[in-house]
Amino acid sequence: MSSPTVPPPSADDAARERSFVETALELSGKSAAESRATGRLDRADEQVETLFAARYRTAASPAHRAVWDASFPAELFSTPEPVVEADCRRTMEDSLAIVRRHRDGGTLHDADGKIDPAVLAELGGAGYWGLLVDREHGGRAAPFLAFARFLTEMALVDPTVAGLASVHGCIGAVDPLRTFGTPEQKRRMLPDLAAGKRLSAFALTEPAAGSDLTALRTTARLEGDHWVVDGEKLFITNAIPGRTIGLVCLVEGRPAVLIADLPEREDATFQVRRYGLHALRHSFNNGLVFRGFRVPRENLLDPGQGDGLTIAYHGLNLGRVALCATAAGMMRVMLASMLPWARFRRTYGEAIVRRELVRRRLGRLAALIVGCDAIRDWCAGLLDRGYRGEMECIIAKIFGSESQKEAAIELLMKTHGGRGFLHGHLFGDNVHEYLSPCIYEGEGEMLGMAFYKSLVKEHGKAYFEPIGRAIQKAGLKNPNPANPLHAWKLRGALVPYAGWRMGRMVAGRRRPAWPAMPPRLRAHVDAALEQLDRAATDTSAVMVKHQLKLADRQCRMAEESQRIQDLITVVAVCRWAADRAEPIVQDAADVLASDLLRRIRGKRPGDGDLRRVTRLGEAVADGGFPGLAAVDGGSVMMDYPQP
Secondary structure: OOOOOOOOOHHEEEEOOOHHHHHHHHOOOHHHHHHHHHHHHHHHHHHHHHHOOOHHOOOHOOHHHHHOOEOOOOHHHHHOOOOOHHHHHHHHHHHHHHHHHHHHOOOOEEEOEOOOOHHHHHHHHHHHOOOOHHHHOOOOOOOOOHHHHHHHHHHHHOOHHHHHHHHHOOOHHHHHHHHOOOOHHHHHHHHHHHHHOEEEEEEOOOOOOOOOOHHHOEEEEEEEEEEEEEEEEEEEEEOOOOOOEEEEEEEOEEEEEEEEEEEOOOOOHHHHHEEOOOOOOOOOEEEEEEEEEEEEEHHOOOOOOOOHHHHHHHHHHHHHHHHHHHHHHHHHHHHHHHHHHHHHHHHHHHEEEHHHHHHHHHHHHHHHHHHHHHHHHHHHHHHOOOOOOHHHHHHHHHHHHHHHHHHHHHHHHHHHHHHHHOOOOOHHHHHHHHHHHHHHOOHHHHHHHHHHHHHHHHHHHHHHHHHHHHHHHHOOOOOOOOHHHHHHHHHHHHHHHHHHHHHHHHHEOOOOOOOOOOOHHHHHHHHHHHHOOOHHHHHHHHHHHHHHHHHHOOOHHHHHHHHHHHHHHHHHHHHHHHOOOOHHHHHHHHHHHHHHHHHHHHOOHHHHHHHEEEHHHHHHOOOOOOOOOOOOOOOOOOOOOOO
């Protein structure tokens, strides 16, 4: 089969493809080079949008509509339960049993401390690596919501094995092939990926290209029936000889993705660059160096009108939800480890589990776990329903990684004290694993700005881009709408915006009809909606204040983004908890929502707030939190006779 090359854009194509961000940057005085580079990323994002029907794109997503729509999209904050076929659930149960058996038998890791290849092969026989692969290609076709919940279960047993399922199925070669592969490519490559005969990774990051993906330097040129690749990749998880990668490289100047089978041994064309890395200690993370490395011509993925960045952006959303799902499991393990120590350790004649500070930590951790459970389900459910989920999955990534960081440092470490730094202790041995998700799938604050850009983009295109062009046409260096002359020159662009703002202020916003909810959770939702009612005009006011310089106001964008993320999280978590029968889950959602709303308002916790979280911690200590019964809390290290 002959696979199409990726043609360079013509001058006319480039003019038509100019993105809103590129236009705004040029109007603000940025260099043409910076505008083009940033515009390339923005166009890739727009190309991903075209993969989805209009009703499932970002502007129709719950996070976007929660701010801009005239009525709140309450129906998009309920998550239907997935249908899981019997063989799919059996694969999940068998996989859990395999990992649990090897963990308990001391055979999970090889001599180098990595997950033993025999374990990976046994999981392949159970169908683990094919959970997200279509049935016609040998997989189990698991709904993503079921897969995400399963990752939480697997993280209770071993988080590295859970993470590898995400690397392979979400951001590795599986999702690019499922989404962008031709029928022939799927038939040829997906069965081996589903069976685990070829485990996969995604090779995107380079020494100079991390958050700035326009700095890609790896190239592929066509020679006969092969692409010849030259370049270097960095920080590629699961990348060792004998595995398969989605390789992002430049083809005729544009990003493209090749599905490349790495050879079983290094040679002159392919070498692994090994370095010390504290995180991911039980899996592989390496650099890859290519010098004249050959990949079959037919292994080029064709994203239609998009390019390699389009493919990369698509899979990252799955990985961000998977990260949140794994965090929910890892934090349960932390919570389980805190309880034996808190019951054992005595100060002034009483176990510290009875102390308010420790109970507050237990309650806070339970609240973070419930938050991750809720955001995981909400986002995964949206993806199953067909939504792109860009903004929502960013919330999942940031909330999951920041919650895990807080849990590790502020709750787990401080409760265990000095013993936390002993060799063999849960915290000391895994601290880098707990912190590194803040960087995975995009660094948190960078993603927060991406969230905000997605939030303001449509509004900016509709109202602010015409104003910017009018300013440029009128030659106004310091435009001031209060100046009658300026207002007159800009009237054609200002009138539509004035109409939108006046309409929003006069019409107000229609409140949704919610299903029955516990009063305390409903009160939090109402408080969040009150803030979200003002979010559109507040966001627009920020755009007016900073105008075309907004892209440079990174701190303001990050702060505004986090505020809106927190408000949406309150709604999603309370709505999810309202559907759960366990009172302790609703108590945890109550605590989390109170904390988030208080942070937004800039208030200190009152005595009632402190009583709620410590009561929750007491209930957790009494064994009432779901999902802990199957978790081994470990033994007390360096115990001693009690006084």
